[in-house]
Amino acid sequence: MATLPGIASCYQPQQPSVKAGAAVTYSELQPAMNLRSHIYCYWELRTRQVLTDSFYYRVVADGCIDIFFDISNEEAPYIMGLSSRYTSFETGNEFHYIGIRFLPVALPFICGLDAALVTDRCELLSDVLPGIAKELKPLLAGKKNIRTYKVVLDQYWSTLIENCPSTIDMRLMDALKKIIDTNGNVQLGKDLYCGLSDRQLRRLFHQYIGESPKLFSKIIRFQNLLRAKPSVASLKRHKLFFDAGYYDQAHFIKEFKLFYGDTPTIALDK
Template sequence: MQIPDFRQRFQPVQPTVKDAGEQVVYAELLPDMRLAPYIYCYWQLQTVQPLTRPFCYRVVADGCMDIFFDLHQPEENYVMGFSTAYTEFPLPPVFHYTGIRFLPAAFPLLFHINAAELTNRFEHLAHVAPRLSKDLAALAALPSFAQAIQPALDRFFLQVLNSAPLQADSRLFNAIDIILDAKGTLPVESALNTGISPRQLRRLFSFYIGDTPKTFSKVVRFQHILHAKPSVESLKKNKLFYDGYYDQAHFIKEFKAMYGLTPTIALR
């Protein structure tokens, strides 16, 4: 089956690298268009020069699942599941991380992994998908990989896509469509009328997303605010940013849980 391409309505944002100044750079690369419904981007986070002070990289809740590894140790690859809160990674003085960010539901669909088993945690990929871990490590260990990361990963995942029997309930993707169209602000218990019972829908979301439709909607709503790039002043003036929240205090509390900072600090 061909799944919908969500990227026109869902563009997950991660914070830019500020704390390390010019010592660390972050970049995103688009995948081959045939992979676009499954992979949002390939990304790189690397030091330009050895760090002179401790550095933690903050990953905010974005509704996606990621595979990542350091090119210095490609056999030590990891998968990070759906997260409802921010995660901080203390990093060494020198690193060159490469990652694959999968759009919602894509990683479980391609590799038949229960997303709920990885929610709010990261795990050695070898413990989750041993063959994938081994093949990806072998690819990343090639001397040519660092000079041609995008085409190498495109070829790798196109082979995965061509060999993977994709079977998923279309009603799951209809529900995701509805949530994305509403930017995560709809009452999910009454609005997700996709021809499936709420219990069955929660089961599908648990396996393919990693959490409930309600929690996924919260992350979508949070990501919509990040993508809109509001200033602190516009947050104060434009009440549309609080749509779906009980009040401003609830908005601030949920934003801080998913970002790690209050909106005032994060958006200045």
């Protein structure tokens, strides 16, 4: 069995809640216990009624890779790599998406994927992982909701992981955990020393995560603040951006807007 040291206990990637009343809903469901070191969640985004206008769904940077598909239109599965900034999708006025959010490292580890090939890209799964796409196609047909998909997806990924011969360089996992444990506030040359040169570490990060240790650390820092859900008032009053590792307010606002798409004042006031 392919063993991957879990980071699920110390990293819970956040996405914004959907603000569209009862017309559009977003929900997450945990996978089976044996998958939680690889898969963060299954997610569902759907309309409950036909919308008057096209809906735009925002995905913020979280360091993860997702596989997703629209069951209402019977579209083929897609894969979305790590995003170095926020992404906005126009989804139309009626849709029903089901997705699998893999924790950092997990999908490249399971499937031998070079994560850098899908960074900042959304591609047909058949163009990136044709074997996985072919195996998933019959499993995805005819299901109605996230719970029915969970049953078949739990079984599929459990079998795949059980039969996967992969191993991983534990020095990469040590560096990854240091970044997460420090909420992204690391000195890349000093704090991440783990027996690898800077060049070797960058190569492994690009291969398994899709970006550099520096960019991934920024995403973790942003995600930590997002997960804390500070109020706009407390953020201004206590200058929490200093505690989060930003060197001034302008730096904090610029980086937050890059990863979220709105300023902290707008995003955290929702």
